[in-house]
Amino acid sequence: MTGPRPVLIVDDDPALLATLVEQLALDGEFAPVEAKSLAEADARLSADGARFDIVLLDIGLPDGDGREFCARMRRLGRRMPVVMLTGSDSEADVVSGLDAGANDYIAKPFRLNELLARMRAQLRGYDSSEDAIFKVGPYLFRPSAKQLHDPSRGKRIRLTEKEAAILKFLYRAGGRPVPRTVLLNDVWGYNSNVTTHTLETHIYRLRQKIEPNPAEARLLVTEGGGYRLEHTAVVEAG
Numbered sequence: 001m002t003g004p005r006p007v008l009i010v011d012d013d014p015a016l017l018a019t020l021v022e023q024l025a026l027d028g029e030f031a032p033v034e035a036k037s038l039a040e041a042d043a044r045l046s047a048d049g050a051r052f053d054i055v056l057l058d059i060g061l062p063d064g065d066g067r068e069f070c071a072r073m074r075r076l077g078r079r080m081p082v083v084m085l086t087g088s089d090s091e092a093d094v095v096s097g098l099d100a101g102a103n104d105y106i107a108k109p110f111r112l113n114e115l116l117a118r119m120r121a122q123l124r125g126y127d128s129s130e131d132a133i134f135k136v137g138p139y140l141f142r143p144s145a146k147q148l149h150d151p152s153r154g155k156r157i158r159l160t161e162k163e164a165a166i167l168k169f170l171y172r173a174g175g176r177p178v179p180r181t182v183l184l185n186d187v188w189g190y191n192s193n194v195t196t197h198t199l200e201t202h203i204y205r206l207r208q209k210i211e212p213n214p215a216e217a218r219l220l221v222t223e224g225g226g227y228r229l230e231h232t233a234v235v236e237a238g
């Protein structure tokens with residue numbers, strides 16, 4: 001399990017907000033955070049170490065238009081999926097929302113199961129993209145930047161292309177062990193000159209970067225003839 005997905009819900013309807021927060025948190029799939037205005041949403045997104053995998057964004061808010069806010073998010077480089085919540089499903093509203101950078105829209109009132117299905121579909125696409133940010137132990141992992149960031153210590157770790165590819169593949173395995181041959185084929189492709197020793201060398205270097213004690217691996221563990229990423233490992237700050 002990779003843990004609940006953080007969701008930012010931006011809406012000024014207190015009843016709807018309360019319902020969404022309660023229902024999305026129900027099964028532990030999502031970790032909802034609420035914002036009742038664009039200013040509050042901006043503060044949430046800009047907070048040190050903030051991470052949201054998806055944003056539910058109302059169009060009409062007391063301090064501005066959600067579409068303009070979405071467009072600004074994209075200009076600032078925030079690439080997580082945005083699902084617009086709108087009181088109108090007219091073609092003009094839909095087009096303007098999508099043109100602003102939204103990934104999807106859903107008209108109010110909506111069925112919760114439909115919203116969940118749309119959110120999951122967007123997250124599947126996001127997880128397979130280079131824009132995704134993953135939680136690995138104490139780190140936020142950005143594959144596209146080849147970087148790990150530990151917000152609690154203000155620590156940033158640069159990764160090589162192969163190290164980032166290894167971490168990304170292990171993360172998407174969902175905590176299951178990945179055989180060495182599978183990792184070799186995915187990261188290096190078919191190459192008769194590449195051996196398991198090459199992979200083991202990269203794993204060793206990666207552990208030197210991310211493990212508090214590389215001799216006792218707790219994040220990147222050896223298991224079942226391969227390697228497994230322990231998403232929920234707690235790493236003490238040193």
